[in-house]
Amino acid sequence: MDITRRRLLLLLPAAAVAWKYVQAGTPETAPNYKMTEHWWAMLIDIPKCIGCGSCVRACAEENDVPEGYYRTWIERYHVADWRIERPDVESPDGGKQGFPPSEIGGKNFFVPKLCNHCAESPCTQVCPVGATFVTPDGVVLVDKSYCLGCRYCVQACPYGCRFINPKTNTAEKCSLCYHRITKGLTTACCEVCPTGARQLADLKNPKDPIHEFLRTHTVQVLKPHMATGAKVFYNGMDGSVR
């Protein structure tokens, strides 16, 4: 096709309009993904976590998480003796830059935290407009174009996983990298974890190694008395973990 001056003048405005969308990134399609065939969860292997903070940094970068807010974070627990009801816990900047060496003796361990993608999630229950919802494949998401920013969901989450994004004034939380997992990728945090302490799991996939792991290990969820149907499973979790 010959590009005449006239044709170029016609094409330029169209290209200018299109460029905005090219820059924003065209949503990729996932033609072979069937939501009803998956039920997503995550396994956290606490003894494997070294508290390096790679997951927190990767999450922040992948999801454009604002400074001072966390879709995922790491806590360091220190339990000196029998007082497991009163552990010393810290999470400086959500563990993003790792942790300084611990000076105190006793038991120290790291606990990565993220949205538990509860099957009976209190946050979706309380949302006044249904802007937050559980997808058919078991991921709790927020539609930021619909969220009122009433913050009821932030109050209702027992795990402190939600916050209000100061840029959008809407509720935000871990999306389990939904844009990635629906394309056959793993989450950003799992991808960068150097020790494999985080594993994305598909509970509907009989071949997923999670099933074997759950059968053979002592696994817990956070705050089971809340009966939220949490789907982030913790291996080797100490009784002091909140």
Added chain:
Amino acid sequence: MQIPVEGFMYPNEVELQWSILIVLYPFITGLVAGAFILASLERVFRVEAVKPTYRLALLTALAFLLVAPLPLQLHLGHPERSLEMYLTPHRSSAMAMFGFVYLWYLMAVLLLEIWLDYRRDIVVKSQTTTGVTRLIYRVLTLGSSNISERSLHIDERLGYFITVIGIPSAFLLHGYVGFIFGSVKANPWWSSPLMPIVFIFSAMVSGIAVVMLLYMISTRLRRREIDICCLDKIAQYLFYIFVIDFSLEMLDLLQRIYEADESFRSLDFMVHTRLWTSQVIVQIVCGTVTPIVLLGLTQILSLTDTVRKRIYALAGCLTVIGIFAMRWNVVIGGQLFSKSFLGYTTYKMAFATREGLLTAITLLILPFIFLLVLVKLLPPWPDAGPVPASGASPAHGTS
């Protein structure tokens, strides 16, 4: 702005989500419900002594109800989307359903009751005034200018019926506000089946106290004599309901102390430190025990009218302050501790911001401005009824 934290908070918990505006929301809604309950004493339970406050109570309820959604609206991250709550409500959400409870109460109960009660006056004024005032009253008649005896009798019957529906509606309105907090299982400070009940009784207490104070102030401003029998009766009801309210709150406290579940140590520490002034000093000592004792004294001692009036005024003011402190302690107190029960944060109130102190003060003044307009438009005073137009029959309770 660095927020002081003590112990460990989950990183996203440090910033408080619900500000002073959300403190105003249950406070204002409570005044609405309480004022209406006081009005219903005369209408439904035929407590003739409180008749001088009947219309004032209704107008007070309306003035506060009109302001009730404003703090919520100002608090939203996207206020422009708030109508979605009505258009696409999420049925499992307590907050979404509150919108309908509010609308029901405003449209089906309060506005209708006030209109029916004032209809005769409105029609008479639309015939006896001139200019813009006449136009306003003509609009308010909603095209219904029949004030025959039969028509007024229907108004009376219908008004009674609406008040009967209005009582459970007022309970529903504020009980529901309590439910919004009480149903949050993640927060042990809020999560209690007693919360809606405590909210209802505290609403009655605050609403009755505010109407009592407004009656005293307005009567004085109008240079009329305060009906001491009316005041005595209101104070008597205030005393009884306050005793029930306080007992319920103490029951809740006792239950928490005795159970001492995993959250108790954290909550107990909070009450003894961050909430000591607002909860123990302001709410319990000054805002609850003192007015109960003062009102109790008026019940057992033979005091002069002047002394009783002064005691009622003092007790009323302390009551309103105490109930405000209660709302503060529920809303703000419920966010000061970590859900890990290992740490505490601080509430830093801004001044001239959307959710700051200045906005809160404005929102607290606004209902009184609305009330002033309503009182000018629809005088609630028993001695201020319009002169009946020729052919019009005198209506109930207006002269």
